[in-house]
Amino acid sequence: MDNKQPLLDVKDLKQFFRISNKFTVKAVNGVSFHIYPGETYGLVGESGSGKSTIGRSVIRLYDPTAGTINFDGVDISGKLSDTEVQHLRTNMQMIFQDPMASLNPRRKVLDIIAQGLDVHHLCKSKQEREEKVYQILEKVGLSREHANRYPHQFSGGQRQRIGIARALIMNPKLIIADEAISALDVSIQAQVVNLMKEIQRETNIAFLFIAHDLSMVKYISDRIGVLHLGYLLETGTKEEIFSNPVHPYTRSLLSAIPLSNPRIEKHRTSETYEYETSGIDYAKGVSNHIDGTHYVHATPEELKVWL
Amino acid sequence: MTEAIKKEEKILSIRDLSISFQTALGSVDAIRGVELDLYRGETLAIVGESGSGKSVTMKAVMGILSSNGVINSGSIDFTYYDNDEKIDVDILKLTKKHMRSHINGKHIAMIFQDPMTSLNPTMNIGAQIMEGMIWHKKANKKEAYQRALELLELVGITDAKKRMKNYPHQLSGGMRQRVVIAIALACNPDLLICDEPTTALDVTIQAKILELIKDIQKKMNISVIYITHDLGVVAKVADYVAVMYAGKIVEKGTVDEVFYDPRHPYTWGLLSAMPDLDTFDDVLYTIPGSPPNLSHKVEGDAFADRNIYALNIDHRLEPPMFKISDTHYAATWLLHEKAPKVEMPKALKERIERMLKEASDDGQ
Structure with missing residues (x-):
């Protein structure tokens, strides 16, 4: 694993938002992680933990306050030149949470999916453009007749497939899926997740999978990062996180997942974790190596207690 | 368990409820003969895909159907106490005004999905x-x-x-x-309806809210109906489960019966589709196809087209509710005495055995 070059390498990323002269929201506070080609990295955490902000900083919808983001051998954290913008916008794509809100209701599916091609002038003829869209539609389990319809004529699951098709048509190396399945029904979620896994096997795309549903994250991810209040508290492979959670926040998060086993679930109460009363100060912690790829954010004293 | 329940008082009893909506594309039969019972202090969970009619059923109980909804048949009997006087009413026969001033908020309260x-x-x-x-x-x-x-x-x-x-x-x-x-x-309601109360919330907060509702329910002895598609939530809170598909209840029973001894192929599909923390399969199970369009008349079993276990009769005749135990019913021809013996999928069977083993290891 060490000799592989990471596709995305985020180091000490900070993303602050200044609300007023006196008040700054520190949404992301010194987060480091990396993603290898063909891998799925899952980011979990409660709302307000900064997981979506990380996704948006990485794809440069925000200007990072500090830290470096290295994508495919190019530093994309500072001011971008035209060629760097071109490189970033074609090789990194995003799938959004609400498929109804992220598709333009006044455009046909064909035009929605082909927009990336149009912007970057990647097609020489109208025919080539249509052919590419049809291929992608079939890849995501829709048919070419769907190309001339409008978004409202589709069900939630189908709309999310259109969102995936739009991301895929650029042949990206990394897709950021921000809560891409949270708005869907359980049985539809399974279909979309299967589709994402299948595409990954075929094309070796890497996913940054942002979600709060831990059982789905465990299923789809190779490695997981746990975020809370802008700090990356624990990261490791899914086996390391799920079988040996070290940080109390990770443990409370894992214990909060309802199990589909009524006889056990009825008598179980979840572990509670309150940052204010726990006496833990994230700002003092540093990243500690546990084993393998397993890292925990803590001070040495805290770590002694938890281990 | 059944003995104790029988002594309890029935507070809600839905019989043969059918509702259709008049739309520009014709009439849609959203609810097709729903029957449900709820006893005081008990918790019922209604599960199903979007569009299966779980929310519509509960809106009918609240008397807040949208204006194009038409109730074709059925009754919703609700029992409540007003100043220690026991009152039985059929909610469908009450006027909207009476519902607003006597029932809604006072005796039946509802919690919606999005608190904002x-x-x-x-x-x-x-x-x-x-x-x-x-x-x-x-x-x-x-x-x-x-x-x-x-x-x-x-x-x-x-x-x-x-x-x-x-x-x-x-x-x-x-x-x-x-x-x-x-x-x-x-207002100390007799019945609390929770329509996806935690879907918009984080897991940690979800656990807290569910534990809170459970706690209050015990303290105040109220009955609760959950509408949800999260089977983990069902396992945590419910005494009874009703599985809805295309406007009908296809299986109902105690939570133990439905989770450990499911009989309807749709329930098998639902249970299999949800990954638990021990799922390592390469591909998640999905139910093939999509739910039927209810603006067309349903011939036979509505689930037949998506059901790999469908029999010939499923395409012609709608199955009745077959009784499995006093509390457990399922609407599938597979339970008919002349039907071929069909077992639930192997993966699901193994999973249930694993769950039962975990539960007995846990001392439950």
């Missing part, structure tokens, strides 16, 4: 909690204020006095849902 849209952004939360008590119970402001304080403490909001003056946008999602619960409980 169910709170009034222009009123402080104290006023919103007191509103129902002043309207229904004719309480004076002072009493209502005191009770509102108690309720906020009951739902776990600290510093209640200060919070009374807060507006919804000043609270976090979990806090807002707690306020919604406080409003719902303000």
